[in-house]
Amino acid sequence: MIKSNAQVQTQDAQRLINRLCRHWGHKYPVKLEEGFGEIELPRGMCRMYAGDVLTVELEGEGDQMPRFQEVVAEHLQRMAGKDEELAFEWR
Secondary structure, three states: OEEEEEEEOOOOHHHHHHHHHHHHOOOOOEEEEOOEEEEEEOOEEEEEEEOOOEEEEEEEOHHHHHHHHHHHHHHHHHHHOOOOOOOOOOO
């Protein structure tokens, strides 16, 4: 297992966490609390923290990490809508 994270500038980090957890909560185990969301996906674990920025932490298999990052980023962008462009720099 490897970890990857990104700090994402957004207008409302908690709103994105809420929307993504509700979106995937119908198919996958989800934890949602104030300032935090966690989703257990087939590719690994996604944890999100709301603060001045949205912090996204992924934990999964190394060979699948690039696709995992892409899937999570695409879904968060969809949750943000067309009015807000999110930038992801995975580390």
